[in-house]
Amino acid sequence: MKDFINKNKDNLITYGIVIIAYIVLELLMSLGLISSLMTGLLVPLCAYIILAVSLNITVGILGELSLGHAGFMCVGAFTSAFFSKCTVNVITVEWIRFTIAILIGFLCAGVIGFLIGMPVLRLKGDYLAIVTLAFGEIIKNVMNVLYIGRDSKGFHFSTKDAVALGLEESGEIIVNGAQGITGTPKSSNFTVGVVLILITLFIVLNLIKSRDGRAVMAIRDNVIAAESVGINITKYKLLAFSISAALAGVAGVLYSHNLSSLMATPKNFGYNMSIMILVFVVLGGIGNIRGSIISAVILTLLPELLRGLSNLRMLIYAIVLIAMMLFSWSPKAKDFRDKTVATLLFWKKDNTVKGGSDNGSN
Amino acid sequence: MSFISYLINGISLGSVYAIIALGYTMVYGIAKMLNFAHGDIIMVGCYTVFTIVSTLSLPTWLGIIVSIVLCTILGITIEAVAYRPLRQATSSLAVLITAIGVSYLLQNVALLIFGANTKSFTSVVNIKALKLGADGGLTVTGETLVTIAACLIIMVVLTTFVNKTKAGQAMLAVSEDKGAAQLMGINVNATISLTFAIGSALAAVAGMLLCSAYPALTPYTGSMPGIKAFVAAVFGGIGSIPGAFIGGIILGIIEILSKAYISSQLSDAIVFLVLIIVLVVKPTGILGRKIQEKV
Numbered sequence: 001m002k003d004f005i006n007k008n009k010d011n012l013i014t015y016g017i018v019i020i021a022y023i024v025l026e027l028l029m030s031l032g033l034i035s036s037l038m039t040g041l042l043v044p045l046c047a048y049i050i051l052a053v054s055l056n057i058t059v060g061i062l063g064e065l066s067l068g069h070a071g072f073m074c075v076g077a078f079t080s081a082f083f084s085k086c087t088v089n090v091i092t093v094e095w096i097r098f099t100i101a102i103l104i105g106f107l108c109a110g111v112i113g114f115l116i117g118m119p120v121l122r123l124k125g126d127y128l129a130i131v132t133l134a135f136g137e138i139i140k141n142v143m144n145v146l147y148i149g150r151d152s153k154g155f156h157f158s159t160k161d162a163v164a165l166g167l168e169e170s171g172e173i174i175v176n177g178a179q180g181i182t183g184t185p186k187s188s189n190f191t192v193g194v195v196l197i198l199i200t201l202f203i204v205l206n207l208i209k210s211r212d213g214r215a216v217m218a219i220r221d222n223v224i225a226a227e228s229v230g231i232n233i234t235k236y237k238l239l240a241f242s243i244s245a246a247l248a249g250v251a252g253v254l255y256s257h258n259l260s261s262l263m264a265t266p267k268n269f270g271y272n273m274s275i276m277i278l279v280f281v282v283l284g285g286i287g288n289i290r291g292s293i294i295s296a297v298i299l300t301l302l303p304e305l306l307r308g309l310s311n312l313r314m315l316i317y318a319i320v321l322i323a324m325m326l327f328s329w330s331p332k333a334k335d336f337r338d339k340t341v342a343t344l345l346f347w348k349k350d351n352t353v354k355g356g357s358d359n360g361s362n
Numbered sequence: 363m364s365f366i367s368y369l370i371n372g373i374s375l376g377s378v379y380a381i382i383a384l385g386y387t388m389v390y391g392i393a394k395m396l397n398f399a400h401g402d403i404i405m406v407g408c409y410t411v412f413t414i415v416s417t418l419s420l421p422t423w424l425g426i427i428v429s430i431v432l433c434t435i436l437g438i439t440i441e442a443v444a445y446r447p448l449r450q451a452t453s454s455l456a457v458l459i460t461a462i463g464v465s466y467l468l469q470n471v472a473l474l475i476f477g478a479n480t481k482s483f484t485s486v487v488n489i490k491a492l493k494l495g496a497d498g499g500l501t502v503t504g505e506t507l508v509t510i511a512a513c514l515i516i517m518v519v520l521t522t523f524v525n526k527t528k529a530g531q532a533m534l535a536v537s538e539d540k541g542a543a544q545l546m547g548i549n550v551n552a553t554i555s556l557t558f559a560i561g562s563a564l565a566a567v568a569g570m571l572l573c574s575a576y577p578a579l580t581p582y583t584g585s586m587p588g589i590k591a592f593v594a595a596v597f598g599g600i601g602s603i604p605g606a607f608i609g610g611i612i613l614g615i616i617e618i619l620s621k622a623y624i625s626s627q628l629s630d631a632i633v634f635l636v637l638i639i640v641l642v643v644k645p646t647g648i649l650g651r652k653i654q655e656k657v
Contacts (some may be wrong), residue, residue: 043641065455065458119638119642120638120642122642122645123641123642123645125454126390126396126596126600127596127600127641127646128643130592130593130596130637131637131638131639131641133589134593134634134635134638135634135638136639137631138630138631138634138635141627141630141631142631143626143630144627145625145627145628159625159628178627231472234459235522271589275398275462278455278458278459279462280458282453282455282456282459283459286453286455297607311473311474312474314466314469314470314473315467315470315471315474317466318463318464318466318467318470319463319467321459321460321461321462321463321466322444322463322464324455325448325456325459325460325463326444326447326448326460327543328456329448329451329452329453329456329457330447330448330450330451331447331450331451332447332476333447362439
């Protein structure tokens with residue numbers, strides 16, 4: 001037992017932070033100390049945390065830049081909402097239906113990630129970034145022209161408009177093009193969100209520690225060296241990319257079951273969203289799972305806390321973002337920080353000057 | 363006849379993409395970074411012209427000049443303040459996120475000054491439309507003519523500049539190897555600033571032409587054309603000036619034709635799909651060079 005704790009100390013701290021934060025928030029909510037605005041933000045926040053952690057697999061562990069993460073979230077959101085809406089009268093037990101919906105979102109996003117990953121993971125760096133961005137946009141655009149209806153004869157598909165479905169009078173439109181899916185059962189709540197965060201963390205943290213995870217990291221550090229020791233590059237790249245996509249799908253499920261009407265707009269599934277998730281990951285520290293969680297929380301809450309400043313809030317957000325990046329990544333700022341630390345801890349000067357310089361590198 | 367007019371519209375839109383992509387590709391080639399704020403400089407350029415011409419009722423030529431100068435200064439400032447300190451950073455993602463931050467900053471400053479309402483941009487082009495064909499069925503607007511002409515001129519001037527002048531050669535040298543260029547006595551900082559200046563000036567020109575053809579101006583006007591232009595640059599092989607030109611034109615034609623014949627909602631998806639197919643078949647883009655990785 002002691003051995004287990006020592007080995008997994010770092011991971012246990014991460015789980016602990018999430019659980020303690022959950023308990024504290026639940027307590028505060030039962031005491032009525034949290035505004036309804038903030039309460040409404042909790043489920044999206046959980047979804048963002050899952051997104052940030054899952055993107056960290058691609059960016060941090062695999063070392064590839066992906067700008068289409070919101071696309072996978074979109075796949076998960078739509079497939080699961082479609083399922084829930086179709087079966088809302090068939091499977092009446094909510095938790096069973098929602099569990100199946102989560103699995104469907106996970107699998108569909110994972111399969112799409114696998115299919116996309118196969119051709120595009122041959123590309124590298126910024127080329128891969130732009131292709132993933134393109135895929136994200138394609139998924140969003142396709143969702144906007146997709147019409148699916150159901151009547152006694154089964155499902156009808158169209159990419160034109162709702163009339164082209166040719167439904168019977170008793171039929172209902174399930175996916176209504178740009179209007180998306182309305183009337184998804186509201187199955188998400190904060191507790192489910194936290195449970196899903198913990199499951200995501202469990203998957204990701206174990207992946208990092210496993211043989212597969214080490215193979216993925218070896219590819220990140222040096223492709224040629226990894227290949228020469230017999231690591232199957234394509235297999236492990238696809239593995240990491242698909243898991244990352246599948247977990248984004250789970251975040252999509254959580255997100256879609258919190259909304260009564262789900263639409264694929266540039267704001268929620270466009271490249272802006274993908275970029276926002278990337279900002280969480282980079283600001284939290286690339287490859288650092290706990291950092292992703294913390295930065296997702298801070299950056300989601302920051303605009304809300306600044307709401308009093310209304311128009312200025314996004315401006316401040318932008319300035320904070322630039323300042324934080326400059327301060328944490330610029331070599332000069334790093335030197336300055338190291339010197340400050342060295343002066344503060346002048347009695348340990350010799351050690352700190354040497355040891356402090358690896359701060360923040362991945 | 364309608365096909366030819368769609369084609370001309372496509373070339374016109376493609377020319378705008380090409381001008382933006384030229385700026386993108388030069389900046390990428392030299393600074394090795396995705397300048398996400400490039401699209402927003404387009405928007406700043408448009409608002410400058412709008413303020414001078416529509417709000418202050420000053421002559422159009424003044425608006426054009428002030429806009430280009432302002433965008434050039436803006437480009438140099440952004441590079442010096444936000445990107446230069448991160449040039450030696452260990453992660454290339456750091457500067458990417460900073461660029462995103464700059465993009466948000468520009469959008470929100472514009473939002474504060476001009477508000478979220480769509481402004482109607484007055485065309486900067488004052489040339490009569492050209493009627494071609496026996497029954498006058500083919501109309502080419504003045505904007506289209508000017509856009510295509512501007513693109514060709516910029517393309518020729520830029521190629522000459524890069525290949526024939528000392529500053530242009532310095533740019534090539536810096537994009538090839540910063541350290542070696544510095545040892546040869548090239549001022550790397552000044553060269554990078556110059557690249558940003560040219561890129562931003564081109565963005566201002568592209569913005570005016572874009573808004574003259576599609577006159578709706580909002581703080582987010584620049585972001586989608588910016589992304590599309592980057593796609594065009596990648597399409598043609600990033601870092602290559604003729605590549606950006608060809609990529610831009612092809613992208614514009616595909617976009618307009620798919621809007622006309624397939625679906626206006628799916629046109630973006632089709633553009634991106636073509637990009638993916640090109641990159642999967644030829645990972646360095648149409649005119650890109652393959653760099654062999656050494657062990």
